[in-house]
Amino acid sequence: MTFTDLATISWRSLLRNKRRTFLTAISVAFGVFLSVTFTASGDYSYTNMIDSSATMGLGHITIESPNFNDTPSLALSISQTDKIQDLTSAIPGIEASFSRILGQAIFASGSKTVGGQFMAIDPTKEKTQYNFFLKYIEQGHLFSEDESRGIVVGAKLAEKLKLRLRKKVVYTLTDKKGEIVSAVARVSGIFRSGEDSIDGSMVLLPIKRIREILNYKEQEASLVALFIKDQRQATDIALQTSQILQDDSIKVLTYKETQREIAGLVAMDRASNYFLQFLVGLLIAAGILNTILMNVMERTKEFGMMMAVGMSPGKIVSIVLIESFWIGLLGLILGALITLPFYLYMSEVGLDLSRYIGTDYNAAGVLIDPVLKFILFKESACAIVTGIFALTMAAGLYPAFRASRITPVDSLKSI
Amino acid sequence: MNRKSIVELNQICKIYQQGKLQVTAVDCLSLQIAQGEFSALYGPSGSGKTTVLNMIGALDEPSSGDVIIEGKTLAGMDRTALSRLRRDRIGFVFQAYNLVPVLTAYENAEFVLALQGVPIRERRQRVMSILEEVGLADLADRRPDELSGGQQQRVAIARAIAPEPAIILADEPTANVDSATANGLLDLMENLNSNKGVTFLFSTHDQRVMDRARRLIELKDGKIASDGVSP
Incomplete structure (x- = not known):
């Protein structure tokens, strides 16, 4: 059975419960939105701080x-x-x-x-x-x-x-x-x-x-x-x-x-940013795990039959993991659609925070631009895509394992 | 002329532990099924029919004794080897059809061939010819929920015979269909047996199946009560 055959089964299985799949993909899309917001605002402000600090002499x-x-x-x-x-x-x-x-x-x-x-x-x-x-x-x-x-x-x-x-x-x-x-x-x-x-x-x-x-x-x-x-x-x-x-x-x-102070500040802020994103990712992964696990539990008999007629446990694992992949991909596409207009606005116009932080807000002696803008570096975009797929695939691992442990004789009750 | 033995059960027992109680489902049973047979296991509920079928189908293993399929003992085979044996040598027809709901009739029929890695062109030829044979060529693109019970069971039979297995194990294949459909299904399986030499072993309560079977094996309390050619 080719990868295409397995991918087809996975995709159609997800379409059986369109609303559930869509809602899960939306949660992934929301994760993409948050991740881009955190990362792009970070990429912009770190660059801004470092560039600004550089112009102060060194x-x-x-x-x-x-x-x-x-x-x-x-x-x-x-x-x-x-x-x-x-x-x-x-x-x-x-x-x-x-x-x-x-x-x-x-x-x-x-x-x-x-x-x-x-x-x-x-x-x-x-x-x-x-x-x-x-x-x-x-x-x-x-x-x-x-x-x-x-x-x-x-x-x-x-x-x-x-x-x-x-x-x-x-x-x-x-x-x-x-x-x-x-x-x-x-x-x-x-x-x-x-x-x-x-x-x-x-x-x-x-x-x-x-x-x-x-x-x-x-x-x-x-x-x-x-x-x-x-x-x-x-x-x-x-x-x-x-x-x-x-x-x-x-x-x-x-x-x-x-400029150790500024470098330390950037490193510290970046680390807490990543940690926050990881926590958001965990929440989203829990949602995906729930969806995939429900999909698996509802199809115990179906998986049992597939194994009875000769499908290997490895292929069952593949079907479930490909379902995770599809959810990740769908979430990523939806996330891009939701995030792109906001990203474009923020990278061009930005959000003027001077009313809240004033125009002389500084960190480690470096003036911070009160207009928050977005820049997403290529490697950050790659990290987000990789992170989303890693999380969705990781969320699929346990359901995939459960599916592969199904014993045909128990799931079918009788052949 | 002696026909080749497909299934050989040597003194198989199956004992289940239910709490502190030990329940003997199959009690030291020996049986041989030869190539081309059209046989049925029958008996009251709890007599061990399904357990025997499960053990022949490599879905369950005996507590003791040997199950031998085409000369190979199943004891000691790992999950992958058993999976391969089921895929290549055993066909299953389930009472509840058990088709993959997201696949069309055609895709369900070719499911095991795809698992075997049969090239797509050969698969197409074989599956279309089998669907023709079971009378479903026109409904190849329909999914199970768009087919009647009888049509679904025909797809299940097509799936079982497509890889040309050594034996087809059919568990109450007529239980969920009306009388006319049941007769149609039995005609189909009988024809496959007579014309193509496909070996069938049924587990059944259905008198219509017993009437068609050429060998009837009666089970009682996990033992063979009678075994003989159908009158």
């Missing part, structure tokens, strides 16, 4: 001095950053790279002194999409190449120092040799991200000027930040980058190592 992948990640210091730097950028630009998947100097400084105005952090950047190369702070400049502008004394400060820091555009600010830092150095800057822009801890401590400075102050060479920087198209490829691309650069004086790290 990129998805960071090339830096071996000890910089554990003990960040202006004494730790890498050289020949232009060469590094040239070499890495050929790696598929890398969208952009920037040399940056990151450090701590003391900022003083006529009225007050405040400690903070700076990121020194090249204004001719930086782009808004790769720099979180540039997106939120609300007054003035980013200093130009000619404005070597320009500075962009966070709005809260400006408030603390009573700064306005074009006002002077003195910053003091420790150079490469450990000497304390100071410089004067004039406020060219003020940014307001909405996150106080960022707006109250962060400033942007011109990299050329900082190199001079710190006694850095022309192509020296704290790090090169690499931005990639797809954050899921960070580990692979970091490995390729290491292989291409082959330099012991530098270290290539992914956001999972440089």
Whole structure:
């Protein structure tokens, strides 16, 4: 008896009780809907968080001095950053790279002194999409190449120092040799991200000027930040980058190592998401098990007869498992029909949650987009399909086993 | 000329445990069925007819004694081997027809051939010719619930004879049909026996079956009370 024969028997058996089959398939479809909702919202928010976190300075992948990640210091730097950028630009998947100097400084105005952090950047190369702070400049502008004394400060820091555009600010830092150095800057822009801890401590400075102050060479920087198209490829691309650069004086790290808080948060949220989906799956599997088991119990005599005329227990198992497969397939098709319009709406328009969480909601210091959207990665879609089939098939195992243990003589009573 | 023995029962006993009681359904019974026979087991309810038929059909095993089908002892055969034996060498006709409700008459008739893996073209030829023989060629596409009791039993007979088994075991095949239909079914089985040499063993209460059977084996309390050629 061919697989087609068994599949035909299974399909027609399910059609004997159309309503029950349809209701079970609907429960599977509901599972698909929930699973897509959980996974796609997760895929979107994780990507959003990771991408947003990357724009705060370190990129998805960071090339830096071996000890910089554990003990960040202006004494730790890498050289020949232009060469590094040239070499890495050929790696598929890398969208952009920037040399940056990151450090701590003391900022003083006529009225007050405040400690903070700076990121020194090249204004001719930086782009808004790769720099979180540039997106939120609300007054003035980013200093130009000619404005070597320009500075962009966070709005809260400006408030603390009573700064306005074009006002002077003195910053003091420790150079490469450990000497304390100071410089004067004039406020060219003020940014307001909405996150106080960022707006109250962060400033942007011109990299050329900082190199001079710190006694850095022309192509020296704290790090090169690499931005990639797809954050899921960070580990692979970091490995390729290491292989291409082959330099012991530098270290290539992914956001999972440089932004551990965000990576941990994503991993934790993803795990609880999967666990929740597993519980929903269990509930649905219980429904399928009930349906298939009822189908089997109602057909004890029929299975007994099939075995009496020579059908092997293995084929009986196949019939029941194929019934599970059909329910899974039907549920998947119905689920796709139900889910697709919702998915399309959510991926295009999304759900604006700003009324409930505000516009400055952050996790681990990273601003979260208040508009919830969906993205379903290919591997997530495959995992959902595989999961649904695995659950439906698993739900069919016990009824299939029960069916195969039927003894013809008992089920038929008499031949 | 001695005909080939299809079934051989050697001192078979079947004892059921009912609580603390032991019930002997078949009591050291020996019997031989030869090729081409058209025989019937008869006797009162509880005499052991069905149990004997079940043991010959490899659906049940004796508590002691040997069941031998075409020279092969069933004792010691595993489930798969017994399943194969039933599929290839034994045909069943049940009192309640027991067709697969989701399959058409044609598909039910070809069911065992499909299990045997007979090629589809050969299956089609054989099944259509058998359905013609049992008078159901025009109703091949109907499902069991669209057929009368007599028609369903004809499909069951078609299913039983399609794989050309060594013997067909028919348990009260006329019990659920009216007199005219019963006679029609018996004509059909008699013709298959006379023209094609198909061996039949019935278990029955029905006088019409006993009238047609050429050998009558009477069972009483699990033992053979009489065994002889029908007058």
